[in-house]
Amino acid sequence: MTYAFRTEGLVKRFGATTALAGVDLAARPGTVLGVLGPNGAGKTTAVRILATLLRPDGGRAEVAGHDVVRQAEEVRRRIGLTGQYASVDEDLTGTENLVMIGRLLDLPRAEARARAAELLERFDLTEAAGRRARTYSGGMRRRLDLAASLVARPEVVYLDEPTTGLDPAKRDDVWALVRQQVSQGVTVLLTTQYLEEADALADDIAVIDRGAVIAHGTPHELKGVVGGQTLRVRPLDPARLPEVATLLERIAGQRPDSPGRGMLGVPVDGDAALAPVVAALAERGIAVTELSLRLPSLDEVFHTLTGGRSRTGEPVAEQDREGAAA
Amino acid sequence: MSTRVLAHSATLAWRSLVKMVRTPEQLVDVTMQPVIFVVMFVYLLGGAISGSTSEYLTFLLPAIMVQTVVFATVPTGVNLNTDIRKGVFDRFRSLPIARSAPLLGAVLGDMVRFVVCVVVLLGFGYALGFRIGTDPLSAFAACLLMMLFAFSLIWVSVLLGLTAREPGSVQGIMFLAMFPLTFGTNMISPTGTMPGWLQWWVEVNPVTDVMAAARGLLTSGPVAGPVISTLLWSAGLFAVFFPLAVRAYRRSA
Numbered sequence: 001m002t003y004a005f006r007t008e009g010l011v012k013r014f015g016a017t018t019a020l021a022g023v024d025l026a027a028r029p030g031t032v033l034g035v036l037g038p039n040g041a042g043k044t045t046a047v048r049i050l051a052t053l054l055r056p057d058g059g060r061a062e063v064a065g066h067d068v069v070r071q072a073e074e075v076r077r078r079i080g081l082t083g084q085y086a087s088v089d090e091d092l093t094g095t096e097n098l099v100m101i102g103r104l105l106d107l108p109r110a111e112a113r114a115r116a117a118e119l120l121e122r123f124d125l126t127e128a129a130g131r132r133a134r135t136y137s138g139g140m141r142r143r144l145d146l147a148a149s150l151v152a153r154p155e156v157v158y159l160d161e162p163t164t165g166l167d168p169a170k171r172d173d174v175w176a177l178v179r180q181q182v183s184q185g186v187t188v189l190l191t192t193q194y195l196e197e198a199d200a201l202a203d204d205i206a207v208i209d210r211g212a213v214i215a216h217g218t219p220h221e222l223k224g225v226v227g228g229q230t231l232r233v234r235p236l237d238p239a240r241l242p243e244v245a246t247l248l249e250r251i252a253g254q255r256p257d258s259p260g261r262g263m264l265g266v267p268v269d270g271d272a273a274l275a276p277v278v279a280a281l282a283e284r285g286i287a288v289t290e291l292s293l294r295l296p297s298l299d300e301v302f303h304t305l306t307g308g309r310s311r312t313g314e315p316v317a318e319q320d321r322e323g324a325a326a
Numbered sequence: 327m328s329t330r331v332l333a334h335s336a337t338l339a340w341r342s343l344v345k346m347v348r349t350p351e352q353l354v355d356v357t358m359q360p361v362i363f364v365v366m367f368v369y370l371l372g373g374a375i376s377g378s379t380s381e382y383l384t385f386l387l388p389a390i391m392v393q394t395v396v397f398a399t400v401p402t403g404v405n406l407n408t409d410i411r412k413g414v415f416d417r418f419r420s421l422p423i424a425r426s427a428p429l430l431g432a433v434l435g436d437m438v439r440f441v442v443c444v445v446v447l448l449g450f451g452y453a454l455g456f457r458i459g460t461d462p463l464s465a466f467a468a469c470l471l472m473m474l475f476a477f478s479l480i481w482v483s484v485l486l487g488l489t490a491r492e493p494g495s496v497q498g499i500m501f502l503a504m505f506p507l508t509f510g511t512n513m514i515s516p517t518g519t520m521p522g523w524l525q526w527w528v529e530v531n532p533v534t535d536v537m538a539a540a541r542g543l544l545t546s547g548p549v550a551g552p553v554i555s556t557l558l559w560s561a562g563l564f565a566v567f568f569p570l571a572v573r574a575y576r577r578s579a
Binding site: 051 | 334337338340348412413416417418419420422427
């Protein structure tokens with residue numbers, strides 16, 4: 001099978017700290033690999049090795065069959081990197097940022113300008129094109145950063161926590177842009193702390209913790225392991241909780257539990273149960289203050305995969321940059 | 327060096343220039359401060375040291391031009407460090423460009439700052455009554471020589487910029503080194519009245535040679551000795567710190 005990129009037994013140490021302890025990742029061309037893990041799990045380190053910014057201490061990594069250490073130049077021709085924090089030049093305008101990258105990629109001046117204008121248009125930054133990036137909002141910076149990584153029309157794009165710190169609407173914008181790239185055949189390595197994000201974008205997910213892959217599979221397979229979605233209902237009147245419990249059990253086929261005071265939750269498979277529940281609630285005139293369909297949180301995923309070891313309070317084993325940006 | 331490396335360096339030098347123009351406070355630092363020094367020293371000390379302010383200006387200006395370009399190497403390291411901390415360098419290093427291009431670009435862009443410093447000070451000196459005592463060609467050579475020395479010294483700043491934890495420490499360490507290097511000379515006053523240990527330091531300090539060469543070429547005094555000494559020091563600094571800076575750059579995470 002051909003891979004857009006892959007790592008085998010990747011090891012990286014920073015002094016006494018082992019950031020990666022033998023990580024295997026792989027993605028077929030035109031797919032999205034989601035690397036899911038908490039801060040300090042080693043996500044950024046893996047991305048930096050694949051982007052030729054760090055040398056691995058063991059194992060190997062290749063992009064389109066080119067070794068990241070021995071054929072770094074070949075790798076750099078094929079990749080686009082979007083950092084965890086937007087690495088745009090704040091003193092330059094949006095246009096200047098992109099033209100500069102174009103010029104560094106040996107595009108003639110006119111072509112670099114045309115490419116910049118095209119990307120600014122596509123990323124809805126045309127109006128802000130002449131303004132310094134310093135004045136951009138967080139979402140605009142992310143979009144400019146993403147645009148900068150696409151100037152070269154790369155085969156593989158690394159998105160290191162592209163939505164951390166963005167509000168939901170901005171996050172949806174970034175997601176749409178990622179999907180657009182994938183539809184054009186680009187392979188994406190997406191690191192994220194949000195299961196929801198990995199589920200929304202990734203074809204495959206690797207869950208990493210403390211420098212090792214602890215689970216790997218499609219989002220569907222992974223949900224099979226950690227449990228899928230949960231339907232939650234909070235009636236306005238707590239006295240009606242038993243009634244809601246009966247109704248949920250009938251529709252979902254499982255006894256609901258109580259994840260919080262005055263609330264009931266039941267595992268469901270997809271959103272098929274949502275409409276009958278809404279209908280049943282309406283029929284009985286039960287007013288609700290909350291009705292939601294949610295995925296397990298990263299905490300819950302880790303709780304399941306690591307057999308109960310909570311990720312909070314664990315030592316953070318990654319270079320300080322990742323910790324500092326968190 | 328291939329034309330691609332030059333083209334990439336030029337692009338990145340353009341970036342440095344744009345940033346310099348957009349953050350003029352950096353230029354103010356390296357131009358206003360020496361202008362204030364000139365005014366202060368000339369009118370406060372000039373009469374006492376040289377008998378007249380105009381004579382003192384002749385003594386001081388070539389030396390303070392040297393001090394200014396030496397100080398102008400500091401922002402290079404600070405800016406590099408900022409770029410690294412902000413992740414801008416990660417982007418450059420992930421592009422298929424020569425590894426040396428971002429460093430060369432930053433340094434080339436900053437050479438413009440040296441030119442600005444020299445021109446501003448010379449112009450200001452002229453306004454106060456300073457006159458070149460040699461010929462235009464020698465004066466031009468004096469300017470080139472001090473910029474050459476600064477170009478060699480800039481790699482110390484680059485090295486610090488690549489290795490220091492934060493921009494503030496680059497600035498701190500550089501200034502700590504710059505004060506004895508520039509004030510520990512005969513810039514302000516002749517060495518005759520200084521204590522023995524200080525006279526010794528002024529004697530071994532390379533910046534003293536650069537200042538002597540600048541005085542020789544701009545006003546009067548010996549030229550050959552100080553110029554040769556300056557060239558040797560420049561070559562030595564470059565030979566040591568350029569490879570160290572490039573190595574630090576290749577290693578930097």
